Amino acid sequence: MTSLPKIAVYAGHGGQDPGAVAQGRQEKNLNLAVSNAATAVLRGWGYTVINNRTTDVDRSITRDANLANENRVDALVEIHFNSNQGVPGTGTEVFYSVRDTGRGRALASAILRRIVALGFRDRGVKTQANAQGQDAFAIIRLANMPAVLVECAFINNPSDMSLLNTDTMGRAIAEGIREIFPVNSGGGMPAYPGTPIRVGDRSEHVRQIQACLNRAQERHQAIPRLTVDGVFGPRTQEAVITFQRIVGLNPDGVVGPLTWARLQQECQGGGGGSGGGGSGGAPPFPGTSLREGSRGDSVRMVQSCLNRVSQPCGRQLSEDGVFGPRTRDAVTTFQRIFELTPDGVVGPITWARIFSECGQTVPAFRQVSNECTCGSNNEAAAPVADQTQLMQLLLLSMVK
Numbered sequence: 001m002t003s004l005p006k007i008a009v010y011a012g013h014g015g016q017d018p019g020a021v022a023q024g025r026q027e028k029n030l031n032l033a034v035s036n037a038a039t040a041v042l043r044g045w046g047y048t049v050i051n052n053r054t055t056d057v058d059r060s061i062t063r064d065a066n067l068a069n070e071n072r073v074d075a076l077v078e079i080h081f082n083s084n085q086g087v088p089g090t091g092t093e094v095f096y097s098v099r100d101t102g103r104g105r106a107l108a109s110a111i112l113r114r115i116v117a118l119g120f121r122d123r124g125v126k127t128q129a130n131a132q133g134q135d136a137f138a139i140i141r142l143a144n145m146p147a148v149l150v151e152c153a154f155i156n157n158p159s160d161m162s163l164l165n166t167d168t169m170g171r172a173i174a175e176g177i178r179e180i181f182p183v184n185s186g187g188g189m190p191a192y193p194g195t196p197i198r199v200g201d202r203s204e205h206v207r208q209i210q211a212c213l214n215r216a217q218e219r220h221q222a223i224p225r226l227t228v229d230g231v232f233g234p235r236t237q238e239a240v241i242t243f244q245r246i247v248g249l250n251p252d253g254v255v256g257p258l259t260w261a262r263l264q265q266e267c268q269g270g271g272g273g274s275g276g277g278g279s280g281g282a283p284p285f286p287g288t289s290l291r292e293g294s295r296g297d298s299v300r301m302v303q304s305c306l307n308r309v310s311q312p313c314g315r316q317l318s319e320d321g322v323f324g325p326r327t328r329d330a331v332t333t334f335q336r337i338f339e340l341t342p343d344g345v346v347g348p349i350t351w352a353r354i355f356s357e358c359g360q361t362v363p364a365f366r367q368v369s370n371e372c373t374c375g376s377n378n379e380a381a382a383p384v385a386d387q388t389q390l391m392q393l394l395l396l397s398m399v400k
């Protein structure tokens with residue numbers, strides 16, 4: 001399993017050294033505000049972050065470089081603001097090492113892209129060498145890992161300064177870091193560890209769950225924000241329960257194979273995106289539970305959605321809006337798979353879970369079922385027994 005990346009986020013200047021000064025602003029203060037903001041965002045995602053300073057104190061470049069080297073961080077990002085003589089310059093530039101083998105430049109580019117997206121002018125990624133051909137910036141020269149120095153904007157340019165929000169800037173930098181040094185190299189969470197994770201547990205797995213829940217929280221505000229400390233306390237439990245409710249899983253606060261699989265799905269592929277995914281597209285619950293004997297459009301929607309999530313195995317149900325025994329069996333099987341009470345009745349939780357699954361671009365269910373052979377050309381109705389068997393197979397394959 002890949003552990004979470006460790007990042008050095010440093011604020012340039014400090015204490016006796018204000019850095020650039022213009023119009024009553026001191027660079028050291030802006031650097032610190034951005035550094036603290038980026039650090040908070042990264043920690044929220046589960047990163048280990050070390051800082052050179054978190055308050056207005058002197059810094060030593062040599063000591064700070066040693067700190068990063070001794071801690072064997074994966075990357076170092078130092079924050080500055082630019083300044084010039086004459087007509088104020090504008091925009092953002094990011095420096096990387098002349099010794100770079102690829103990742104430093106990639107990191108510089110990713111950070112720059114995010115900042116430019118905020119409206120700052122793109123001045124490019126650069127290297128800067130001294131007369132000996134070494135990195136002109138000492139922090140980059142002394143660091144043993146990919147190291148970049150971000151000149152966020154021009155402190156002497158009023159329009160750069162009016163565009164600046166230090167929190168947004170910090171977040172943009174954090175996002176750039178995450179792009180190149182993702183929380184997990186596979187993007188998201190590793191395979192299910194084999195045993196359920198619950199209150200009282202302390203482990204790397206708990207850290208991964210907390211980091212993933214914090215990412216889910218960006219889409220689902222109801223989930224409480226967590227400190228990523230690897231300790232499964234009551235607040236983590238509350239977050240798990242809230243997440244389970246949102247996605248329609250049994251809200252028991254325990255991370256078993258299905259909750260883990262759903263978290264994996266939530267934290268795949270860079271996450272945080274708008275559009276698609278999640279339970280956002282679920283139609284409102286009709287108000288009364290659907291059960292055998294029910295009829296109408298709501299039943300038809302459930303049938304259609306169940307057919308969709310069980311592709312490519314052919315259509316199991318006729319979408320006739322009549323809740324018959326086959327629909328009941330399909331609902332029961334679905335409930336079993338997703339750890340809901342298997343009563344064959346579509347109440348609010350089952351409703352939410354069915355449509356959350358259906359709303360996925362690639363339903364988790366279908367992702368797994370692609371691996372099995374079920375005669376994908378088969379447009380004819382497959383017996384429900386086959387579906388049950390298939391789902392049990394899926395469940396086994398998820399549990400591993």
Ligand SMILES: [Zn+2]
Pocket residue numbers: 012013019020027080081
């Ligand atoms: Zn500076």
